[in-house]
Amino acid sequence: xxxxxxxxxxxxxxxSIQTADYSLADEVALLEQGNxxxxxxxxxxxxxxxNNNGNxxxxxxxxxxxxxxxxxxxxxxxxxxxxxxxxxxxxxxxVGELNIGDQIVFVGVTSKHRQDAFAANExxxxxxxxxxxxxxxxxxxxxGQSAExxxxxxxxxTDKAELWS
Amino acid sequence: xxxxxxxxxxxxxxxSIQTADYSLADEVALLEQGNxxxxxxxxxxxxxxxNNNGNxxxxxxxxxxxxxxxxxxxxxxxxxxxxxxxxxxxxxxxVGELNIGDQIVFVGVTSKHRQDAFAANExxxxxxxxxxxxxxxxxxxxxGQSAExxxxxxxxxTDKAELWS
Amino acid sequence: xxxxxxxxxxxxxxxxxxxxxxxxxxKNINDIKLKLSDxxxxxxxxxxxxxxxxxxxxxxxxxxxPVKPGDEVAFFPPVxxx
Amino acid sequence: xxxxxxxxxxxxxxxxxxxxxxxxxxKNINDIKLKLSDxxxxxxxxxxxxxxxxxxxxxxxxxxxPVKPGDEVAFFPPVxxx
Numbered sequence: 001x002x003x004x005x006x007x008x009x010x011x012x013x014x015x016s017i018q019t020a021d022y023s024l025a026d027e028v029a030l031l032e033q034g035n036x037x038x039x040x041x042x043x044x045x046x047x048x049x050x051n052n053n054g055n056x057x058x059x060x061x062x063x064x065x066x067x068x069x070x071x072x073x074x075x076x077x078x079x080x081x082x083x084x085x086x087x088x089x090x091x092x093x094x095v096g097e098l099n100i101g102d103q104i105v106f107v108g109v110t111s112k113h114r115q116d117a118f119a120a121n122e123x124x125x126x127x128x129x130x131x132x133x134x135x136x137x138x139x140x141x142x143x144g145q146s147a148e149x150x151x152x153x154x155x156x157x158t159d160k161a162e163l164w165s
Numbered sequence: 166x167x168x169x170x171x172x173x174x175x176x177x178x179x180x181s182i183q184t185a186d187y188s189l190a191d192e193v194a195l196l197e198q199g200n201x202x203x204x205x206x207x208x209x210x211x212x213x214x215x216n217n218n219g220n221x222x223x224x225x226x227x228x229x230x231x232x233x234x235x236x237x238x239x240x241x242x243x244x245x246x247x248x249x250x251x252x253x254x255x256x257x258x259x260v261g262e263l264n265i266g267d268q269i270v271f272v273g274v275t276s277k278h279r280q281d282a283f284a285a286n287e288x289x290x291x292x293x294x295x296x297x298x299x300x301x302x303x304x305x306x307x308x309g310q311s312a313e314x315x316x317x318x319x320x321x322x323t324d325k326a327e328l329w330s
Numbered sequence: 331x332x333x334x335x336x337x338x339x340x341x342x343x344x345x346x347x348x349x350x351x352x353x354x355x356x357k358n359i360n361d362i363k364l365k366l367s368d369x370x371x372x373x374x375x376x377x378x379x380x381x382x383x384x385x386x387x388x389x390x391x392x393x394x395x396p397v398k399p400g401d402e403v404a405f406f407p408p409v410x411x412x
Numbered sequence: 413x414x415x416x417x418x419x420x421x422x423x424x425x426x427x428x429x430x431x432x433x434x435x436x437x438x439k440n441i442n443d444i445k446l447k448l449s450d451x452x453x454x455x456x457x458x459x460x461x462x463x464x465x466x467x468x469x470x471x472x473x474x475x476x477x478p479v480k481p482g483d484e485v486a487f488f489p490p491v492x493x494x
Contacts (some may be wrong), residue, residue, distance in 0.1 A: 023190070024189070024190055024193055025188070025189055025190035028189055028210070032212065032266070036214060036215035036265055036266055037214060037215065037216065038212075038214070039211055039212050039213070039214040040209070040210070040211060040212075041208075041209070041210040041211075041212065042207065042208070042209050042210075042286075043206075043207070043208045043210075044205070044206070044207050044279065044282075044283070045193070045205070045206040045207075045208075046204055046205060046206075046279070046412055047197065047203075047204050047205075047206065048204070049201060049202060049203070049204040049277070050201035050202065051202065062411070063337060063338050064411070065335070065337055065385075065388075065404060065406065067388050068385055068388035068389075068404065071388045071389070072388070072390070093411060093412075100201055101197070101201055104412070105411070105412050112214070114209065114211070114287075114290055114494075115287075115325065117209075118209070118283065118286070118287045118290075121207075121283070122279075122280075122283045125279055125412060128411060128412050129409070129411065129412045130408075130409065131390065131409070132409060132411050132412075133337065133385070133404075133406060133409050133411075134409055134410065134411025134412070135337060135338035135339070135406070135407065135409060135410050135411070136410045136411065137338075150338055150339040150342075150407070150410070151410040152408075152410070153381075153407070153408030153409065153410050160280065211494055227493065228419060228420050229493070230417070230419055230467075230470075230486060230488065232470050233467055233470035233471075233486065236470040236471070237470070237472070258493060258494075269493075269494070270493070270494050279412075290494060293493060293494050294491070294493065294494040295490075295491065296472065296491070297491060297493050297494075298419065298467070298486075298488060298491050298493075299491055299492065299493025299494070300419060300420035300421070300488070300489065300491060300492050300493070301492045301493065302420075315420055315421040315424075315489070315492070316492040317490075317492070318463075318489070318490030318491065318492050
């Protein structure tokens, strides 16, 4: 089961909820630094799109539930480690007000084998989408009017997460 | 079906076979630049591991078949575009002599939907592994002796690629 | 006492981020929902929404989950992060 | 004439990277393999390896694939990139 070798960073460093932006290059460098056993690195980056359901998005505000957010993500990462042989993991999720094109979420996974890195990364994203307490509020321009609204959860996300169980 | 919107870079720029190293950050920046419709970016990085089949690896030399390499990768990317709704794609494969920890291969895929970006990226890697004419020669230290040998192809790679058909 | 917190659209609909509830007669999440529904028609409407999620001490739970004094209970809409 | 190229372990085993072959009597990849096997015992051994891959004009093909004058034919071991 989960092979936590000596190069595995501690769980506390695996998760960061932050308002600040992050550097993809720095995060990947940290995943790779001194880690010469894992040949595969898979990253996922989620960014603010300029449209959603046909509306023009101007800004996105992310709210979360401090404490539960970290706990739920730690649990998801642990589940991934139980399923796949992965090395290092990093999850960053930004909160607060974000603009079009901004990075929202980063998931990085290293492994000896690419299949494990791909699967664990997608699993973490799929579970994050339905289990981690984040909520998005969009400011959109609809029929010439600016309006704010909370995003609705997608059934497709629930369905996708269930495929892993 | 493959949705090649206006943000899609031309095919010629999608593939690079090179001896030089590359910058992950620069490659991702190019995938994202002016691309505000694709919220998902998945990257795969393959690096030289310090061991293989229990032997200590010192260097890796990559040979390829110029011309066929580019043609086969273009075909693989096209197949990915036919299966998934993806935006921009970039595949970089290094050739020549590489050291432990060096980047060997980069695959970056953007999409409106993360599932498409994950699937297309993994598909491209799986097909690259069995269809693109690259060959690895390892210099290993085995029982105190330095020796060079060509890597054997793995049945597991053939099996994995066949799962997509 | 039980600490109760609300998030996102729910917090806005109730105009309440955090409150305390006496723990007498409250055995599980469903008991809290019933009790809070008495507040007003608005609250009743919110808590009759079947998609509402709940957590106890930072773990997602269902309506039957027990609640004891000192617990932190959260109610929120389906999550939309990532 | 047909241009023939060899790669990786195959190139080293044959000590040959590129050669030309008269196209007379050569209809497909298998014909080339048979012809080249006549070179020596070493060549015969190499071309009897079932895992050997072949390409015509940069496309992977099987033994039945036709070959015509001017084609570039390649032989190589299973690929190991990525």
